[in-house]
Amino acid sequence: MTPLVEVHGLHFRYDDGTAALNGVDFHLNAGETVALLGPNGSGKTTFVLHLNGLLRGQGRVSVSGLTVEPKNIPAIRRKVGIVFQDSESQLFMPTVLEDVAFGLLNRGLDSVTARARAAAALETVGMCAAAARAPYHLSAGEKKRVAIAGIVAMEPEVLVLDEPTASLDPPGQRSLAGLVADLPQAKILVTHDVPFALALCQRAVFFQAGRIAAEGPVEEMVCRFDWHFAFERSKSPR
Amino acid sequence: MRHVVLERWSRGESCVHRRDPRAKIVALITFLAVVATAHRALAWLAPGLLLLLLAGLVLAKLPLTGALVRAALVVPFTGVFALICWFAGEPALGLRLLAKSYLSALAVIWVVATTPLPALLNGFEMTGVPRFLLMVCQFLYRYLFVISEEAQHMSKAAAARGTAARNWTAPGPSFRAAAGALGVLFARSYARAEDIHRAMLARGFDGRFLQLHSEHFRPADTVFALVASLAPVAVRLTVERVVG
Amino acid sequence: MHIPDGFLSTPVWAALDTAAVPAVAWVARRAQRGFDDRQAPLLGLMGAFVFAAQLINFPVGAGTSGHLVGAALLAFTLGPAAASVVMTAILGIQALVFQDGGLLALGANIVNMALVGVLAGYLPYRLGGAGEWRRFSIFAGASLSVVVAGCLALSELLISGVKMQRSLVGISLAVFLVSAILEGVITLGVVRSLERIQPTLLQDSPPHKSPALLFIAVAAVLLASVGVLFASQAPDAIEQLTDHAGPRSFGWLRQAGTGLAGLALIYGVCLAIGRTVSRNRSV
Numbered sequence: 001m002t003p004l005v006e007v008h009g010l011h012f013r014y015d016d017g018t019a020a021l022n023g024v025d026f027h028l029n030a031g032e033t034v035a036l037l038g039p040n041g042s043g044k045t046t047f048v049l050h051l052n053g054l055l056r057g058q059g060r061v062s063v064s065g066l067t068v069e070p071k072n073i074p075a076i077r078r079k080v081g082i083v084f085q086d087s088e089s090q091l092f093m094p095t096v097l098e099d100v101a102f103g104l105l106n107r108g109l110d111s112v113t114a115r116a117r118a119a120a121a122l123e124t125v126g127m128c129a130a131a132a133r134a135p136y137h138l139s140a141g142e143k144k145r146v147a148i149a150g151i152v153a154m155e156p157e158v159l160v161l162d163e164p165t166a167s168l169d170p171p172g173q174r175s176l177a178g179l180v181a182d183l184p185q186a187k188i189l190v191t192h193d194v195p196f197a198l199a200l201c202q203r204a205v206f207f208q209a210g211r212i213a214a215e216g217p218v219e220e221m222v223c224r225f226d227w228h229f230a231f232e233r234s235k236s237p238r
Numbered sequence: 239m240r241h242v243v244l245e246r247w248s249r250g251e252s253c254v255h256r257r258d259p260r261a262k263i264v265a266l267i268t269f270l271a272v273v274a275t276a277h278r279a280l281a282w283l284a285p286g287l288l289l290l291l292l293a294g295l296v297l298a299k300l301p302l303t304g305a306l307v308r309a310a311l312v313v314p315f316t317g318v319f320a321l322i323c324w325f326a327g328e329p330a331l332g333l334r335l336l337a338k339s340y341l342s343a344l345a346v347i348w349v350v351a352t353t354p355l356p357a358l359l360n361g362f363e364m365t366g367v368p369r370f371l372l373m374v375c376q377f378l379y380r381y382l383f384v385i386s387e388e389a390q391h392m393s394k395a396a397a398a399r400g401t402a403a404r405n406w407t408a409p410g411p412s413f414r415a416a417a418g419a420l421g422v423l424f425a426r427s428y429a430r431a432e433d434i435h436r437a438m439l440a441r442g443f444d445g446r447f448l449q450l451h452s453e454h455f456r457p458a459d460t461v462f463a464l465v466a467s468l469a470p471v472a473v474r475l476t477v478e479r480v481v482g
Numbered sequence: 483m484h485i486p487d488g489f490l491s492t493p494v495w496a497a498l499d500t501a502a503v504p505a506v507a508w509v510a511r512r513a514q515r516g517f518d519d520r521q522a523p524l525l526g527l528m529g530a531f532v533f534a535a536q537l538i539n540f541p542v543g544a545g546t547s548g549h550l551v552g553a554a555l556l557a558f559t560l561g562p563a564a565a566s567v568v569m570t571a572i573l574g575i576q577a578l579v580f581q582d583g584g585l586l587a588l589g590a591n592i593v594n595m596a597l598v599g600v601l602a603g604y605l606p607y608r609l610g611g612a613g614e615w616r617r618f619s620i621f622a623g624a625s626l627s628v629v630v631a632g633c634l635a636l637s638e639l640l641i642s643g644v645k646m647q648r649s650l651v652g653i654s655l656a657v658f659l660v661s662a663i664l665e666g667v668i669t670l671g672v673v674r675s676l677e678r679i680q681p682t683l684l685q686d687s688p689p690h691k692s693p694a695l696l697f698i699a700v701a702a703v704l705l706a707s708v709g710v711l712f713a714s715q716a717p718d719a720i721e722q723l724t725d726h727a728g729p730r731s732f733g734w735l736r737q738a739g740t741g742l743a744g745l746a747l748i749y750g751v752c753l754a755i756g757r758t759v760s761r762n763r764s765v
Contacts, residue, residue, distance in 0.1 A: 052440055074442065082440050088384055089433035092523060094356030094376050101450050106442035111451040132354070134245075136383050154441065241579045270586050275492050311581050312486050319489070319644060326645040335644070338488025343581045350578055358578070366503060368510040373519060374571040377526020379579070382533055389534035412541045413671060420535055420550065421675025424559070427531040428683060431524040438523070445518045 003027040004158055004186050005063050005080075010050060012057030020046045021057060022210040028158065033187040035197035035218055037227055038207030044190045045085075047207070048160050051188075052080040064157055078107065081151035081185075085163040087143035091135035096127065096146050099135060103154040121153035122146070125179060141172035145179065152183065159185040165193045194218075194228050241382070243308070247300055247351040254298035254352045258452070258459040259361030265466030266349045267365075272470040273341050279481040284337040286473045291344050294466075298352045305351065309344035316340070355379055360452065373447055377434075385427055392419045483635040483658075484576065484591055487584025491642035498638070499589030505597055506570055512563035521564065528556060529568045529575070540668050548664035553595060553631070554603035554624035555669050558611070559676070559683050562604040569596035594634040595627075602703050603627030610696035611687030617670060619687075622700045624669035625662035632658035633707035637714035651715060655708065 005028035012021040021043050028034055036044045049055040051063065053073045061068040063076050084090045093099035100118040109117070122128045125145040135143060144164060151159065161180065165173040177199055180187065191197050197204060197218050204218040206225055214224060222228050248255075254262075269287075276283055295305050316339045320332030350358065356379070359372050396415040490498075514521060532552040539547040552572075556565035573591050576582040583591045603623040610619035636654055640646060646654070676683050 054436055054440060074444070077440060077442050084433070084437055084440075086433060089430055090437045092377070092380065092434045092437060094359075094380050095354075098356075098450050102438075102443075103441035105448040105450065106444065111449075114450060132249075134354075134356075134380070136380070150441065244579060266585070270487055270584075274487060274490075274495065274586050309581070316486060316489075319639075322650060323645055326647060328645055331643070331645065335488055339486040339584070342487035342584055342586075346578065346581060346585060355579065368507050370510045370514050370519065370522060371506065371567060371570060371574075373522040374525045374529065374567055375574055377523050378529035378533075378571050378575055379526075381527055381530040382575075385527070385530040385534040386537060389537050393538050416538050416540045417668070417671030417675045420538055420672045421679050423534060423538075424531055424672070424676060425680050425683065427527045427534075428524070428680075431527040434523045434527070435520060438520075443520075445520060447519045447522065 001029060002065070004030050005051060005188075006060070007047075007050070007062075008060040010047070010057050010059035010061060012046060012050065012055060020210055021050075024059070024210070024212055026205065026212065028186055028188060030157075030186050031184075032203065033189065033201045035201040035204040035221075036188060036190040036207060037192075037194075037197065037204050037221055037225070038213075042207040043210040044207050045162055048082065048162060048188065048190055051158070051160065052077050052082060078154060079157045080160065081154055081156035081158070082160040083144075083147050083151050083162065083164060085166060087140070087147045088135075090147045091138075091143055091150070094134060095131070096122070096133055096135060096138075097131040099146065100150045100153050103150060107154065117153055118149075121149040124152060125149045139172075140167045141169075141175065144168065144172075144176060148179065148183075152185075156185060158188065159183060160188045160190070162190045163192065164189065165191065165196050194222055198222075243304070244347070244351055245355070247304075248354045250299060250352070252297065252299040252352065254294065254348075254462075256458075257352075257462045258455055259353045259358045260364050260455065261459040261463035261466070262349045262353055263358075263361050263365065264463045266345055268467035269345045269470045270342055272474050273338050273345075276338070276474060279477050280334055280337060282481050283474055283477045284341060286477055287341050287470055288344075290469055290473060291341065291348060294348050298348065300348070300351050305344065305347055309340055309347055312339045312343045357452065360449070381427075381430070385423070385430075388426065389419075389423055392423060395419075483594070483632050484573070484583030485587045485594075485635055485638065487586050489584075489642065489644060490587055490590060490638055494638055494642050495586050495590055498593050499586065502589035502592045502597070506566075506592060509563045509566040509570075509597070513567040525560070525564055525568050526571065528560060528564075529571045532556070532568070532572055533575075540664075540671075542664060542667070548661070548668055550668050550672065551628060551661075551665050553599045553627040554607075554620075554665070555672060557600050557604040557627075558607050558620065558623070558669075558673060558685055561685055562600050565600045565604070566596050569600060572596075590635070590638055594631045594638075598634060599627045599631035602630040602707075605703065606696060606700055607685075608687050609699055610693060611685075612689045613693065615693045615696055619696060620673050621666035621670050622696075625666035626700060626703055628662040628665045629658055630703060630707045632661070633711040637711050640711075640714040646715075648715065651711065655711065 005026070007024055007026040010021050010024040010026075011019070013019050024043070024047055026047070036048070038044055046055065050057055050061050050068065053068045053070075053076055056068070063079050066072045066076055066079075068076055091099050093102055097115070097118055100121050101114040104114040104117055105111075119128065119131065122131060125148055127142060127145050127149060130138060130142065130146065135146065138146065148161075164176055164180070168176060173193065173196060177196055180189075181200055187200075189197060189201060201218050203215065204221040205215040206213045206221050206227075214221060273287065292302065295302055313336070316336050320329075320336050323329065323332035323335065353361070356376055359375050359379075363369060363372060393416075396412075396419045513525065532550070535550045535552060538549070540549065541547045553565065553569050556568050559565075560568065570592050573583060573588060573596060577585055577588055577591075603626055606619040606623040606626065610616065610622075633655070636646075636651065636658075640651075673684065
C-alpha cells in the first residue's frame with residue numbers, strides 16, 4: 001500500500017539561516033492517525049507547513065502521489081487540510097457560514113452548493129446554530145469546531161491539527177477528541193496533550209532539533225522521552 | 239465597546255430585519271438627503287421626520303429609549319456649534335444643526351440596528367464603493383474587537399509595569415511605555431495579518447475573494463424600498479406645502 | 483474632526499462626495515497592487531489597529547493625555563495609497579457603527595482625513611525620511627496630517643454657512659495645532675518603537691540631499707491650509723451662500739467651487755512638490 005504522505009530527506013532553513021528541519025523522513029498511510037510529539041521549537045509545525053506547500057524546503061514531499069511543487073499546489077491544498085493552532089486567525093470571514101464556505105467557493109463551487117455543503121459540515125461538528133454569527137463571539141471550543149468544519153467541508157484526504165486542545169477546558173478537550181475520532185480522514189496531530197495522543201493515535205513520531213528522533217507506539221515514545229506530566233510535590237514537611 | 243449593543247440589536251427579528259440590506263440603504267440615503275437639503279419649515283419638518291423614524295423603530299422592534307439615547311451621541315459635538323451660532327446671533331441655525339444631525343444619526347442607527355454589519359457592507363456594493371474597500375472594512379470589523387482586547391491587555395500590563403513614575407510632572411516613562419505598547423501592537427497586528435493570509439492560502443485562496451451570494455431581491459424588499467424612501471419625501475412636501 | 487450630517491450645505495457635501503468617489507476608486511486600485519485581494523486582510527487589520535490604538539493613553543504632562551490619529555503612521559508603514567484605503571475604511575466604520583461623522587458627509591471626511599490628510603502627512607517623510615532630518619520629517623508629517631485635515635474641515639463648515647467669528651476660528655486653529663503637535667510626538671514615539679522591534683515595517687524613503695525642499699514643502703502645505711481656512715471666512719462668499727438655497731442659482735457653483743478650489747490648492751501644492759522631487763531624482 002503506497003503511503004498517502006511521503007517525505008524523504010526534508011531540510012529547511014529560515015530566512016535568517018537557522019536550520020529548522022535537518023533531514024526528516026516521514027510517511028502516513030490511509031486511515032492512520034499519527035501524533036507528532038516533541039519540544040517546542042523542534043520543527044513540528046514547520047514540518048507540517050511543508051505538507052501543503054506553505055513552506056518549501058529541500059527534499060521530497062509527496063501527497064497522494066503528487067509531488068509538492070508549484071504546479072500541483074492547488075490540488076495538494078485540496079487534499080491536505082490544516083487546522084491551525086490559532087482559531088482566531090483561521091476564522092477570518094465575517095460570519096461562520098461564510099468562513100466554512102470559503103474553501104468551497106475557492107474550489108469553484110457555486111453559491112448554492114457551497115452554502116449547502118458548508119451547512120452540512122457545520123452539522124457534522126454540531127455548530128449549525130452558529131451559521132450567521134460572527135466568529136469573535138464564539139468560545140474557544142466552538143471556534144475550533146468551526147475551524148474543523150471549514151477544513152472538513154473541503155473533503156481532504158489528510159487532516160492535520162496543530163495543537164487542537166490547547167486553550168480548551170477538559171470537557172472541551174474530551175468533546176473535541178470525540179469529534180476527531182469520528183472523522184474518516186488520515187490524521188496528523190501535532191500535540192503536547194499526551195492523553196489526547198494516547199486516545200486517538202496508533203503511532204507517534206518524536207521530533208528533536210529538526211529531525212525525527214524516534215517513532216513507534218505512543219506509550220513507547222512517552223516512556224522513552226519521559227514525555228508526561230508526573231509531578232509529585234515533595235512530601236517533606238515545611 | 240459601544241458597538242456590541244448595535245450588534246445585538248442587529249441580530250433581532252422583525253419585518254425590517256428581514257429586508258434586504260440594499261433596500262434599507264436606498265431608504266436611508268433618501269432620508270438623509272431629504273434632511274440635508276431641507277431649509278424651510280424645519281420646525282415642523284423635524285418632528286414629522288422624527289415621528290417617521292419612531293414608527294420605523296417600533297416596526298423594527300428596537301428599544302426606543304436606547305435608540306434615541308444612542309443618537310444623542312452627536313449632541314455634544316453639535317451642541318458646541320449650536321452654541322457658537324447662538325453667540326454669533328443666529329440661534330435658529332444652531333437648532334437646525336442639532337435637529338438635522340440628530341435625525342441623520344437616528345436614521346443610520348435604525349439601519350445599522352436592523353442589519354448585521356457584514357451584510358450591510360456587502361449591500362453598499364451597489365452604491366459603487368469599490369469591492370476591495372468593502373473587503374478591508376469587513377476585515378477591520380471582524381478583528382476590531384480582537385485587536386482592541388489585545389490593546390487593553392497591553393495597556394494594563396504597561397501600566398502595571400512601567401508607571402511607578404505615573405506622576406503628572408514626569409510623563410516620560412509612561413509615554414515611552416505607551417509608545418512601546420503601540421509599536422508591539424502594530425507588529426502583532428501585522429503578524430496576525432500574515433497568519434490570516436497563510437490560513438487563506440491553505441484553503442485554496444488564489445487572489446480573489448469570492449462572495450457567497452445572498453438571496454435575490456424579493457418583492458417585499460422592493461415595496462419596502464419604495465415606501466420607506468417615499469415616506470420622508472412625502473412628509474417634507476406636505477409640510478412645505480401646508481406651512482410654506 | 484468628523485463632520486456629522488446636517489452641517490454641510492448641499493453644494494459642499496455633494497461636490498465632495500462626487501470628488502471622493504473617483505479618488506477612492508483610484509487609491510483602492512493602487513493599494514490592491516495588480517488587482518489582488520491579498521492586501522485586504524492586512525489593511526483591515528491595520529484599521530483595527532488604529533481603532534485599538536485610540537484606546538491607549540499617551541500622558542503628555544500636566545494631567546493631559548493624547549491619542550493617536552494614525553493617518554501619518556499608516557502612510558509611513560504602508561505607503562500613501564494603502565494608508566488612504568485604511569483611513570477610508572476606518573471613517574466608514576466610524577460613521578456606520580459609532581455615528582462618528584455623517585454618511586452624506588463621508589465624502590468630505592474622506593477627502594479631509596483619508597486623502598489630503600494622508601498625502602500631506604506622507605510628503606515630509608518622502609522628502610526627508612532618509613536623512614538626518616528623519617525625526618523632524620516624521621514629526622512634521624504627522625502634525626501636518628492633523629492640521630490640514632482640521633483646516634479643510636473647518637473651511638468646509640465656514641463655506642457652508644456655519645457662522646464663526648474670527649477669534650473663534652483662531653481658537654480652533656490653535657486647538658488643531660496642539661492636537662497636531664501631540665500627533666507628531668506620539669507618532670514619532672511609535673515609529674521609534676517600531677524601529678527597534680521590526681524596522682522592516684517602515685517604508686524606505688528615497689535619499690534626498692537638501693533639507694531645504696523639506697522645509698519649503700512643510701511651510702507651503704501649512705500656509706496653503708491656513709490660507710484656505712481664512713479665505714473661507716471672506717464675507718462676500720458667505721453672503722452669497724446664505725442667500726441662495728436652491729439648486730438653480732449661482733450660489734451652488736460658488737460654494738462648490740470654493741470648496742474644491744481650496745482642496746485643489748493644497749493638493750496642487752503637494753503634487754507640485756512631488757513632481758519636483760521626482761524630477762530631481764531622475765537627474
